[in-house]
Amino acid sequence: MGTTQLESVPEPKYWHLKTVLSEALDSEFSVGEILPNERELAARFGVARATLRQALEQLELEGRLQRRRGVGTTVAPPRVGVAVGTEQHAWPGASGDVWQSVDSVLATPPAVVAAALECSTDEPVHTVRRSRMSHGQRVATELLYILAAAVPDLTAIDAPSGAARARAVLRELQHLTLEGQDRAVELGSARADDAKELDRLPGSPVLVVTTRFFAQGRTAAVSVATYRADTCRLTFGDPAGVEIHHDPEQQAS
Amino acid sequence: MGTTQLESVPEPKYWHLKTVLSEALDSEFSVGEILPNERELAARFGVARATLRQALEQLELEGRLQRRRGVGTTVAPPRVGVAVGTEQHAWPGASGDVWQSVDSVLATPPAVVAAALECSTDEPVHTVRRSRMSHGQRVATELLYILAAAVPDLTAIDAPSGAARARAVLRELQHLTLEGQDRAVELGSARADDAKELDRLPGSPVLVVTTRFFAQGRTAAVSVATYRADTCRLTFGDPAGVEIHHDPEQQAS
DNA sequence: GAGTGGTCTAGACCACATA
């Protein structure tokens, strides 16, 4: 029989490509090194550029590559561990908080937030914008919604917005008794404004951490934090060493 | 001046499409409803199918749509909340555990796991495969690696593999004192085997939850759990109501 | 201005589910 055993389950080209590239990254490239451009790589592997890009997209999703328009594709460093669960049972802005206040205004909440706060969409909330750095890079942005009714003394504040106002809101928050909190993580895609601040394109994958803070028998505040999914590994609970040399990313066995 | 103000920052077509579709989903479709097929939709919006697909991909990533080859595209139900942090400080397999054992073998660990376990790649580990259901759907698969040295009595077990063996391994584990644990969440793409079990295509986005268990002064076990990112919202900490009506997914403001 | 990645097109064929 001249017919050799054909691939009974032919792997998609981009999948195979991804495997080959992944191995090449491990053995022939070092962190920060720049890869040949997409047209060159596609030609080298004998595929269309779109197919090559499909493989690159997955590798970027897994945190192996970093692509920047006008610059090129580089080998990404291992994901950084970012502690999310350590400030257990403390209000945002408590001492030791790693977030930096950017701005704050008093406004009505978007519908989704109003639902989480169990309030109507026309009840005023303080909206605080914060950002978080890690390893010299901005890794997350946050929108913090605080029921205006929960921090009544704040009406004395004059400034209508600004970082100083944000800090004043958070300072006021510390006087409340935190009765509990709640956290959820899910996949999302970056809104235009978050993307810009995180130096990513709109739509790039992010990990959305939603935290609800309970006080006075109700949900008093909600935080929606948006982390870069490509560069971050969120860590929880008992801290400790943060190693796992290279990250347990998935890949064809 | 005849020149009207042009869009100084022209939005990509697929981004605009995504916004339009997203609004249509909210107002004109109900959960489970099937959308027109891709060729039809592309024609209706006057774009190439590839462009339409780019929009659909993002909506699927955000959990708004579900696409199945040979079937069609349907409106996805809201993401289900899946508790991840409640069994705090208990071994896998303890009473109340929501995971179902599937199989177990004694083998040498992959390099990444060996690093997490701080052991060499030729030290034997029990590898237990488990899966997790929620709301009638399989939402996660897990590979649990347990240092063979940590459960020495197990050598008495005869069966070389199988679910019964898996349960025996976990039963043995309960005798150890759990000294602490460690958890991390990151984005990954489904390996071929996990994808099959989760009824997804290889490479689809998943949330990878890595848990390390400490006993006898070292890392005694490591769990790598793979959750469907499209359908799951991982919840942590103090449980409570799991509401947030529709999910704080990101989108063009 | 040259070179990069990002977007978009119009087609083709394939794998899969269903009737």
Place this chain on the structure above:
DNA sequence: ATGTGGTCTAGACCACTCG
């Protein structure tokens, strides 16, 4: 057998960065 989404191609142009 038909219709669906998934893969792939070969081109074009655009937005961005940098020398």
